[in-house]
Amino acid sequence: MHIRPILSAMRRNKVGAFLIGLQMAVTLAILGNAGFIIVQRLSLMARPSGLDEANIFAMDNQWIGQPQDLGPRLDGDLAALRSLPGVVDAYASNSVPLGSNGWSNGLSLTPTRKHSSIRTTLYFADQHTLNTLGLKLIAGRNFSADEIGELHDNQPVSPAAIIISRALAEKLFPDQPALGKAVYDGDKPMTIVGIVDRLQTPWVSGNSWASPFVENSMLWPYHYLATGYPMVVRVQPGQLDAVMKAAEAKLYDVNRERVLDKVRPFSEIRAKAYRDDRGLAIILGVVCSALLAVTVFGIVGLTSFWVTQRRRQIGVRRALGATRHAILAYFQTENVMIASVGAVVGMALALALNLWMVTSFEMSRIGAIYVLAPAVAVVLLGQFAVLWPALRAASIPPAQATRAA
Amino acid sequence: MFRYYVWLALRSLRRNPVLTALMILAIGLGIGASMTMLTIFRAMSGDPIPQKSAQLFVPQIDNAGPDHAQKNGEPPDMLSYTDAQALMQAHAAPRQAAMYPTGFVLMPADPRLRPFKVEGRATYADFFAMFDVPFKYGGPWGADEDQSRSDVIVIDSKLDDKLFGGANSIGKTVNLDHHDYRIVGVLDRWTPQPRVYDVVNDKFGEVEGVFLPFTRAIDQQQPLWGNNECSFDKDPDPGWEGHLRSECTWTQFWVELPDAGAVERYKTFLGNYAAEQHRSGRFHWMPATRLRNARQWLEYQHVVADESRILVVVSFSFLFVCLVNAVGLMLAKFMSRAAETGVRRALGANRRAVFAQCLVETGVIGFAGGLLGLALTAAGLAGTRAVLSETVTRLTHLDPADMIIAVALAVAAALLAGLYPTWRATQVQPAWQLKAN
Numbered sequence: 001m002h003i004r005p006i007l008s009a010m011r012r013n014k015v016g017a018f019l020i021g022l023q024m025a026v027t028l029a030i031l032g033n034a035g036f037i038i039v040q041r042l043s044l045m046a047r048p049s050g051l052d053e054a055n056i057f058a059m060d061n062q063w064i065g066q067p068q069d070l071g072p073r074l075d076g077d078l079a080a081l082r083s084l085p086g087v088v089d090a091y092a093s094n095s096v097p098l099g100s101n102g103w104s105n106g107l108s109l110t111p112t113r114k115h116s117s118i119r120t121t122l123y124f125a126d127q128h129t130l131n132t133l134g135l136k137l138i139a140g141r142n143f144s145a146d147e148i149g150e151l152h153d154n155q156p157v158s159p160a161a162i163i164i165s166r167a168l169a170e171k172l173f174p175d176q177p178a179l180g181k182a183v184y185d186g187d188k189p190m191t192i193v194g195i196v197d198r199l200q201t202p203w204v205s206g207n208s209w210a211s212p213f214v215e216n217s218m219l220w221p222y223h224y225l226a227t228g229y230p231m232v233v234r235v236q237p238g239q240l241d242a243v244m245k246a247a248e249a250k251l252y253d254v255n256r257e258r259v260l261d262k263v264r265p266f267s268e269i270r271a272k273a274y275r276d277d278r279g280l281a282i283i284l285g286v287v288c289s290a291l292l293a294v295t296v297f298g299i300v301g302l303t304s305f306w307v308t309q310r311r312r313q314i315g316v317r318r319a320l321g322a323t324r325h326a327i328l329a330y331f332q333t334e335n336v337m338i339a340s341v342g343a344v345v346g347m348a349l350a351l352a353l354n355l356w357m358v359t360s361f362e363m364s365r366i367g368a369i370y371v372l373a374p375a376v377a378v379v380l381l382g383q384f385a386v387l388w389p390a391l392r393a394a395s396i397p398p399a400q401a402t403r404a405a
Numbered sequence: 406m407f408r409y410y411v412w413l414a415l416r417s418l419r420r421n422p423v424l425t426a427l428m429i430l431a432i433g434l435g436i437g438a439s440m441t442m443l444t445i446f447r448a449m450s451g452d453p454i455p456q457k458s459a460q461l462f463v464p465q466i467d468n469a470g471p472d473h474a475q476k477n478g479e480p481p482d483m484l485s486y487t488d489a490q491a492l493m494q495a496h497a498a499p500r501q502a503a504m505y506p507t508g509f510v511l512m513p514a515d516p517r518l519r520p521f522k523v524e525g526r527a528t529y530a531d532f533f534a535m536f537d538v539p540f541k542y543g544g545p546w547g548a549d550e551d552q553s554r555s556d557v558i559v560i561d562s563k564l565d566d567k568l569f570g571g572a573n574s575i576g577k578t579v580n581l582d583h584h585d586y587r588i589v590g591v592l593d594r595w596t597p598q599p600r601v602y603d604v605v606n607d608k609f610g611e612v613e614g615v616f617l618p619f620t621r622a623i624d625q626q627q628p629l630w631g632n633n634e635c636s637f638d639k640d641p642d643p644g645w646e647g648h649l650r651s652e653c654t655w656t657q658f659w660v661e662l663p664d665a666g667a668v669e670r671y672k673t674f675l676g677n678y679a680a681e682q683h684r685s686g687r688f689h690w691m692p693a694t695r696l697r698n699a700r701q702w703l704e705y706q707h708v709v710a711d712e713s714r715i716l717v718v719v720s721f722s723f724l725f726v727c728l729v730n731a732v733g734l735m736l737a738k739f740m741s742r743a744a745e746t747g748v749r750r751a752l753g754a755n756r757r758a759v760f761a762q763c764l765v766e767t768g769v770i771g772f773a774g775g776l777l778g779l780a781l782t783a784a785g786l787a788g789t790r791a792v793l794s795e796t797v798t799r800l801t802h803l804d805p806a807d808m809i810i811a812v813a814l815a816v817a818a819a820l821l822a823g824l825y826p827t828w829r830a831t832q833v834q835p836a837w838q839l840k841a842n
Contacts (some may be wrong), residue, residue, distance in 0.1 A: 015825070026726050034719055062522055064510040065583040066626065104637060121632055154648040155627060186640055227628060228508075259522050274687045279792035280712050281535050284719065286788070290434050291723050298730035301427050305737030353718075361711040365679040 006334050016302055020335075021342035024378050030345030031374035033353050034284040036366050041304065044206050044361065047214075050165070050198030052134025053270060055088070055235050056380040057244050058096045059263040061251070062228040070225035071150050073255060080254050082128070084246055089132040092231045093124045094224045095202050097217070098132070098266075098273040102202035104210065107172065107218075109185040118216065121201035124151065125219035132234045138166060139179045139192035150280050151222040158185055159220045163194035165213030200256040206277050208232055212291045240265055263383070292381065301383035305369070307393040314393055315400025324394040331390035332383060336386035339382035343375040351372070407765065414472075414766035421738060425770070428734045432774025432815055435727030437781025440811045442713070442720040444786060445801055448608075450708045453597035457537060458699035462668070463659050463696040464492065464675050468652050469689060473637035478692055479763075481634055482605045483654040493529065497674040498660035498667070502536050503619055504528035505630035505656045506606055509581035511566065511615075513587060523564065523581070524630065525615040526603075527622030531589075533559070535661045536602055541565070543575040543590035550589075551618050559590040559616040567636025579615075584625065586617065601699055603657050604706045606631040609781070629655050672696050706795040727823045731770075743833050750835035763827035764820065775812035782811055 010017045067073065074092055081090035095102035103122040112241045123129075130137055144161065148337040151157055162183075169178035169192070182189035203210035235243040246261050271278075307314070314327060354366040418425040452458050466488050467480035484492070489503035507525045532538070537743045542565075545555045549816035558579065565574055592612070599608050617627075626645045633655045635641070639650030662668045676683075679692040697705055741748075746759055759793075786801045 015736065016733060019736070020731055023726050023729045023733075025721055026729070030719055030722050030726070060512055064512070064520060139785070152643075154641075154645060155643045156647075195624050207712055236430055259520050262520060276710075276712065276793060278717070279789065280791045283716060283789060287438055287719055287723055290438065291726060293728055294434055294723075294730055297427050298431065301424060301730075302733045302737055305424075305734075305741065308741065353722075357715065357718075361715065365712075 024342030025346035029349035032350035036370040053266045056266040062259045086243045088234040089129045090233040117167040120216035124222040124224040136197040147221045153226045158188040163219040163376035164358040165217040271392045296385040303389040327394040335386040339379045418516035419675040431727040431730045433777030435724035436778025439720040439724040440782040441785030442716040461699045467692040469637040483516045489656040490659040500531040500661035502529040502532040507627040508630040512580040523614040526613040527619040541593040542573045552732035554620040558586040561592040564614040675722025731822040739830040746833045772815035775815025
């Protein structure tokens, strides 16, 4: 295939070639960056929370007024829940993993009143928490019943023993085992007595302020005695719907002086936590599809026009002995040349767009694959789009040369 | 002449339906995508009280100190109870209101209704005047009720609908957590988005169902249903009194300052107050203070999500591709008509006439694309509503301004895209075209 005649033909049609190239370049830049964001958000959503999500539900309990016997009420509720058929275990806390509301603390390795270095979430827990959530204890021990304290609202405490997530353990003590070590939130030491494999914070969305420490969690051995708190229940497989109804009815039987709401399976909590990430991925996916369609149709339209414009010339070439294949190859080569230039410019644009997003937003640098893959895609797309008009060109009979336009 | 050109344009567009459809589709898709994102962005970055946003200010006082440097070294977003009380008592602005979010269990008088949770806001009488809060019945409580710590509440219209069927409920009582409160006012529909008075707790949340005097809520030990930033007070005293005395920050605070002089005076007052706290030994550092107006505050609080900005950039890049596309297609269309243009020129049409005719044609395409874009925007907003959180959902409705923007943007975009092809069309040499035929 000779490049020269294509080039000289293109020179006579600079604007058309430029428009196609520009379109491909911008398409590539958007595809690369949007694809990067989509993959990023989908991989966030794919992270495990550390919980036995399929068999867990949660609900919010709000006592009416400000009762003084919150401790016995909580004990009664938990005993009632644990005795329900189909229930594996239950506990009450201050917040639920992935639940969007929670407490966050800073931990230090030394006693300090200054700003602590390592951020983590704080869950109140009892000896039933690990079993209820289905957490995997990888070192140390669970809380024992006599360790569980009572914690009223606005009551500052710090426990003697805590359980933390592995990610937090590795952050605190990168080079040595964390088990048995003391950490500080303020000036009293807290000993790490157990480490669970994985436990995410309440804030898991990609745009959350807390996303840098999403795996850092700690459990404190307290029953949280506020007027409102969530309760979490784990059920035997397949019993979720039945137990959810039974649990609500049972708790109202135990005491009607309350409002139970947001009785919801964990799947709902997860869906809500990642709703915006999923939404962003879907919207970007739709825009990218539309973008691809527009680019393809644009190339088809413009190349078709060129074919129509050059009917006579093509006829002449055919009459002079060019094969159908040569005509097809002409348009395909032409498109590859435009697409290659477009791809190079597009890759630069993609990097520039990413750089701008890195500086303007909390976005990480784009990987090479997100630039190269769309470049290849754009070139292939051009070939696909040009196929139909090129085939039409190849089917122009040599006799066309002799006819008037 | 214009009508004739429109007629010509429609004829010409009909003659080449595939190309026409592609152009309209390209512009429509581009407009649809970018308008969808722009509508969301506009709503997020909107100013819910444009008439007041330059006069409402948030004072900040750095009670955290250098050991607990906040983001960018700025003071905490909220005030401690101590500072909120001091600023209220100083009364250094014409209007001021401290506030915090709380909540209740409401016991309906009708025994058939189950008790339910309702969100509340403890604040001062000035709140309602400061934020131009509309009332359906009655009005705000007064400074007297703030002073006397009265059991009065203002409820929103939704709660009034639920409890009293939308009737005038002034003077009626509502039982919240076994405690009776008397209704003095019912809000009219009020949905400031973003929820300007408290974006720290919920940027796009709904307005609370119940408002009550801050002083009453403190007496009642109404629990805080919002953020409590305590990281710089590691061990406050226990109990409610300890909560009030601590350096934990949990109250929002607004002042209304009508003019530049008042702003300057308040800045001075705030600086003096902070210096006094330093002198009295409460802080061992000289606390920085800030005074941002509502607009600056929304900006500072990063109310518009990064995602929304990214989507605007992506969708306008998409619109750009669509326009480049349309330029190519129009070029093809006009150039394929070169012979016809040549005839028109030979018959006496000057360049300006050809230019006008082509421009009208692109305008018609743009208008059609705009209408399609409008339909796609509606579909796009419905789509985003389905996939994004409720907060965004409340924001996304297409108002007449958006519709006009959409069509105008489409026509402008089409005209812009048509400029070069049109210019090329006017360059057609009549003699050359006629000879070629």
